[in-house]
Amino acid sequence: ALLRIGLLEMTKFCTMFFEGVEKGTFMESCGVADLITTCYGGRNRKCANEFAKRRGVEPAYLDPESCTKLWSAIESDMLNGQKLQGTLASQEVYHLLRARNLLDEFPLMTAIYEISFEGKPVNTIVDGIRTRIESTAIPLSKL
Numbered sequence: 311a312l313l314r315i316g317l318l319e320m321t322k323f324c325t326m327f328f329e330g331v332e333k334g335t336f337m338e339s340c341g342v343a344d345l346i347t348t349c350y351g352g353r354n355r356k357c358a359n360e361f362a363k364r365r366g367v368e369p370a371y372l373d374p375e376s377c378t379k380l381w382s383a384i385e386s387d388m389l390n391g392q393k394l395q396g397t398l399a400s401q402e403v404y405h406l407l408r409a410r411n412l413l414d415e416f417p418l419m420t421a422i423y424e425i426s427f428e429g430k431p432v433n434t435i436v437d438g439i440r441t442r443i444e445s446t447a448i449p450l451s452k453l
Contacts (some may be wrong), residue, residue: 311439312349312418312435312439313345313346313349315418315438315439316345316349316418317336317341317342317345319416319418319419320336320345321333321336322415322416323403323416323419324336327406353388353389353392353394354394354395354396354397356388357381357384357385357388357389357394357396358396358426360384360387360388361380361381361384361426361432362432364380364383364384365380365432371429371430371431372429373429374427374428374429376429377426377427377428377429378427381394381397381426397426397427400419400422400423400426400427401423401427403416403419403423404419404420404423404427407419407420417437417438418435418438418439419438420438421434421435421437421438421439422435422438
C-alpha cells in the first residue's frame, strides 16, 4: 500500500504543479521501477531506517530541532560527505503544499514530513496510508 499510495501522490503532485507531464511516464522504469529501487535500497531508505532506530519508540514525539539534529548526525555518520535528497525534497514539497492549502490532498507526503521534521512517532506513517485509502483515492486507471 505504501508504494502504491506514494506513486499516486507523486503522480498527482507532478501533474498538478508541472506542465507537460505525461502520466504514463510514472509506469515506466523511470517511475515505478525507480520508486521500488529507492524504497528498498537507496540511501534515503537506509537513512530513514536509521532515523527510526535512533529515535526509537520513546519519546513519542521529538521536537523539530532534535529531528533536524538527528538527520544531520545520520548524514554525517552514514554518507561520507554526501547529502540526503529525500529530506530536502520532503521539506520543499510540504511547504509548497501548506502554502497552497493542499496538505489534506497529500496525506502520505504530509505524514512523512511530520515524522521527519515535526517529531511525530514513526508508526504514524500508517495514518498517511489509511487516510489516502479511505479518501477518494484516484485509481491508477485515471492517472
